[in-house]
Amino acid sequence: MANKLISEMRLPKSIANIFAARNITTAKDALSLTELELMKLLDVELSEVRSALALMSEIVCPPYQTALLLMEQRAATEHLGGHLPTRLKGLDAALCGGVPFGVVTELVGPPGTGKTQFCLKLSLLAALPAHYGGLDGGVIYIDVESTFSSRRMIEMGASSFPEIFHSKGMAQEMAGRILVLQPTSLSEFTESLEKIKVSLLQNQVKLLVIDSMEALVPGGHEQRAPGQHPLSWHISLITSLAEFSRIPIVVTNQVRPQSHDESCLYPFQVQKMDRILKDRTRYYSHIVAVLGFHWAHAVTIRLVLEAKSGQRFMNVEKSPTSPPLAFSFTINPSGISLLTDDGTEMVVPETCNLSSR
Ligand SMILES: Nc1ncnc2c1ncn2[C@@H]1O[C@H](COP(=O)(O)OP(=O)(O)OP(=O)(O)O)[C@@H](O)[C@H]1O
Structure with missing residues (x-):
């Protein structure tokens, strides 16, 4: 999952292009850097970095299930x-x-x-x-x-x-x-x-x-x-x-x-x-x-x-x-x-x- 390509994640085009230009191609590449490192590397606002990381995390994280959901299933x-x-x-x-x-x-x-x-x-x-x-x-x-x-x-x-x-x-x-x-x-x-x-x-x-x-x-x-x-x-x-x-x-x-x-x-x-x-x-x-x-x-x-x-x-x-x-x-x-x-x-x-x- 972590090797999923950023280009396939439907991030806003502007930020997706910056990731590509900096050679940060997979979710793993991005998520192994801190927010500050990414801000510096991408030269964008913290809010943009945060929303991109949030979207990536949501896509790559295995879905969780509650005990209630398991019981219902x-x-x-x-x-x-x-x-x-x-x-x-x-x-x-x-x-x-x-x-x-x-x-x-x-x-x-x-x-x-x-x-x-x-x-x-x-x-x-x-x-x-x-x-x-x-x-x-x-x-x-x-x-x-x-x-x-x-x-x-x-x-x-x-x-x-x-x-x-x-x-x-x-x-x-x-x-x-x-x-x-x-x-x-x-x-x-x-x-x-x-x-x-x-x-x-x-x-x-x-x-x-x-x-x-x-x-x-x-x-x-x-x-x-x-x-x-x-x-x-x-x-x-x-x-x-x-x-x-x-x-x-x-x-x-x-x-x-x-x-x-x-x-x-x-x-x-x-x-x-x-x-x-x-x-x-x-x-x-x-x-x-x-x-x-x-x-x-x-x-x-x-x-x-x-x-x-x-x-x-x-x-x-x-x-x-x-x-x-x-x-x-x-x-x-x-x-x-x-x-x-x-x-x-x-x-x-x-x-x-x-x-x-
Ligand atoms: N009609 C019957 N009435 C009472 N006991 C019986 C009857 N038929 C078989 N048995 C008993 O079942 C036993 C054989 O059991 P079974 O063939 O299930 O063994 P098994 O554990 O499968 O052995 P194996 O690993 O050699 O196949 C015999 O010891 C016999 O005493």
Whole structure:
């Protein structure tokens, strides 16, 4: 902005010409001099200098917004916002209604903890007719690990919404709204993403699932220079897709420790749970998201799924609306169920302290 040309600022011609004659061509050139210096240099009255500077400042300053204006804008675009309710009462309360539109939500955890089960249920909920609380839309499910199971999804539907799934043709209709892509390589994944903007519009997509990103880059946890990660382009595209389409984007991943030192391990990687409970902050403080810092910052909500001693936990590890909370859950024919709607607040002051590493 400061490099804007004075000749394009519609100053009175007389003073604009003097600036040009003194070789003061940009707003930056003029605004870095004092009023007195300008008076001397341009040989004009103080009042003329002041009005020229005022006009330039107005043009080059980024526009400010009041909190009231921001609130009004938010209210006006509320219909573009919103949430996909997960139907897990405590989690929806923590997330102010469910998985938010327009941002990336990450599910992380080791194999078998329920990430895919959660994604299948969310897909079903997005495809469900609006009068049953769904989004009545299409879903694009990028199934990198080939773990998508339509049979399991219909089982979840029939157990959770028997009135819909037992009526003739509804299971087929719901399943028909979910487009499954199974890229087998990073280049196929790249191709799918390149075409996705059009598919989102054509199929009235209300949810995009990627299960999982990390599976695309073996050794993706290795530390690389910023911008050198093989998924850098994909990460930027996914965040911009979320903003552009205003739909929820859910991505599954794994997290790994940066070192083999046990103090840097994630709770699910530590054998003795009591050690974690004693010093939970220590374990959480060293998390490094498997796709690195670029990804860590691209994610607005991170839910960590873990299983220990036969018990499963879902932790709200990063959220703009909730403190770190832990919910215990089970997986049953209808999908994921919370054992209690009240989450346990976790004392994890350094949970989001990824960048400090
Ligand atoms: N019908 C069902 N009833 C109860 N539990 C089930 C059912 N189907 C699957 N599960 C449970 O779901 C778990 C698998 O979850 P899921 O496939 O979501 O794991 P994941 O975290 O996605 O793993 P990965 O990273 O390997 O893909 C299994 O441990 C199994 O116990």
